[in-house]
Amino acid sequence: MNAVLVKKRILVGVTGGIAAYKAAELVSLLCASGATVTVVLTEAACQFIRPLTFKALSGNEVYTGLFEGHDPLPHITAAKENDLLVVYPATANFIGHTAAGLATDLLTTTVLGFKGPVVISPSMNSRMFDNAAVQQNLARLQEYGYVIIPPESGRLACGEVGQGRLPSPGAVLEVIRGALVPKDLKGLKFLVTAGPTREPLDPVRYVSNRSSGKMGYALARAARDRGAQVVLINGPTSLDKPPGVSCVGVRTALEMRDAALEYFEAADVVIMCAAVSDYRAKFPSPNKVKKGSEEIVLEFIKNPDILEELGRLKRHQLLVGFAAEDDNILEHARRKLEAKNLDMVVANLIAQEGAGFEADTNIVKVLFRDGRFLELPRMDKYEVAQRLMDMVLDMRRV
Numbered sequence: 546m547n548a549v550l551v552k553k554r555i556l557v558g559v560t561g562g563i564a565a566y567k568a569a570e571l572v573s574l575l576c577a578s579g580a581t582v583t584v585v586l587t588e589a590a591c592q593f594i595r596p597l598t599f600k601a602l603s604g605n606e607v608y609t610g611l612f613e614g615h616d617p618l619p620h621i622t623a624a625k626e627n628d629l630l631v632v633y634p635a636t637a638n639f640i641g642h643t644a645a646g647l648a649t650d651l652l653t654t655t656v657l658g659f660k661g662p663v664v665i666s667p668s669m670n671s672r673m674f675d676n677a678a679v680q681q682n683l684a685r686l687q688e689y690g691y692v693i694i695p696p697e698s699g700r701l702a703c704g705e706v707g708q709g710r711l712p713s714p715g716a717v718l719e720v721i722r723g724a725l726v727p728k729d730l731k732g733l734k735f736l737v738t739a740g741p742t743r744e745p746l747d748p749v750r751y752v753s754n755r756s757s758g759k760m761g762y763a764l765a766r767a768a769r770d771r772g773a774q775v776v777l778i779n780g781p782t783s784l785d786k787p788p789g790v791s792c793v794g795v796r797t798a799l800e801m802r803d804a805a806l807e808y809f810e811a812a813d814v815v816i817m818c819a820a821v822s823d824y825r826a827k828f829p830s831p832n833k834v835k836k837g838s839e840e841i842v843l844e845f846i847k848n849p850d851i852l853e854e855l856g857r858l859k860r861h862q863l864l865v866g867f868a869a870e871d872d873n874i875l876e877h878a879r880r881k882l883e884a885k886n887l888d889m890v891v892a893n894l895i896a897q898e899g900a901g902f903e904a905d906t907n908i909v910k911v912l913f914r915d916g917r918f919l920e921l922p923r924m925d926k927y928e929v930a931q932r933l934m935d936m937v938l939d940m941r942r943v
């Protein structure tokens with residue numbers, strides 16, 4: 546389940562493109578996230594995928610025409626009863642009609658009457674996508690306030706390579722989620738750090754930790770979705786850069802420190818989620834160390850504590866730290882809160898199943914300066930991030 550999507554009513558419009566089959570997975574994902582889904586298929590879409598597929602997946606009636614079924618005004622009912630409309634895939638024909646304000650079938654008619662967020666995910670051959678008229682129509686839709694998801698580049702159904710591929714249902718689900726959350730962090734600048742740092746031993750070896758970056762990236766996405774401007778300083782991860790976030794890639798703790806200091810002054814809220822290496826090799830070898838003696842001894846020196854330094858520099862910023870703990874959680878986290886002059890510390894219960902490093906979910910306790918603490922149950926990292934955004938907002942209001 547996904548708190549943002551639970552009980553939300555989503556109208557999915559499917560138009561007639563070869564990628565229409567992907568809409569089945571989107572409907573399935575939306576339903577699994579707790580949304581109620583209704584599907585509208587254009588006549589052309591029915592050539593690619595049957596209404597029965599969507600009826601079975603959504604458990605709801607599927608609409609295909611203006612003059613079918615018992616409802617004399619299906620377009621108005623659909624427009625009134627849903628929180629968000631997503632068109633996936635959207636053909637050049639649909640885009641052209643909608644940009645011109647034409648109501649030629651149930652879907653285009655419904656779009657005209659829809660007051661909530663409308664997300665449009667174009668997909669077509671790259672020659673069509675590059676066409677000046679299509680580009681102009683998309684620009685016009687964006688101007689009208691529709692959320693346009695750019696198609697991806699890659700191998701297209703016809704065998705050509707170019708921009709026109711429909712993004713994955715998971716990527717579209719993220720955009721839908723973003724379009725539904727309130728924009729209550731608009732005007733705020735966030736600085737978030739994520740992932741591990743890598744401290745070199747020689748040109749091919751390093752010391753690091755198991756941080757995947759998932760928690761920090763989720764924080765950046767949650768802040769972006771709520772309207773904030775976000776700079777994400779990320780150590781090496783295998784995650785895709787979140788669209789709409791300014792990403793600054795770093796490798797070592799020293800590089801992360803430099804980047805954090807550069808963006809700190811302009812930030813209103815700083816969330817330090819990165820797992821920064823506490824030590825680095827004192828003498829990293831300029832050449833690959835050769836296999837030789839039975840034992841080698843490495844000497845390490847302490848890295849600067851970035852958060853502690855930011856705590857000393859803090860003026861207008863709200864400063865949030867993370868604390869990865871496996872014992873005496875509250876006690877250790879409180880000590881970090883005080884030592885680093887934090888406003889809030891998120892204690893991560895890393896010894897628990899489904900929490901901490903690499904997991905998709907997390908379990909945290911949040912401590913505040915005034916001694917209060919809150920405990921969150923196990924949740925998806927994006928949900929944890931959303932709850933932390935609520936707390937940040939509350940603290941800014943005080």
Ligand code: PMT
Pocket residue numbers: 739740755756757758759760761798817818819820821822823848849850851852853865866867868869870881893895901902903904
């Ligand atoms: O990336 P994931 O796989 O999703 O995992 C998420 C996470 C477990 C890494 C994350 O939730 C987390 O707990 N991050 C903080 C990990 C950590 O380094 O904790 P710490 O207790 O060692 O450090 C306390 C705070 O000081 C942290 O905010 C850390 O970013 C900061 N710090 C630490 C050392 C250092 N040299 N400079 C710092 O700024």
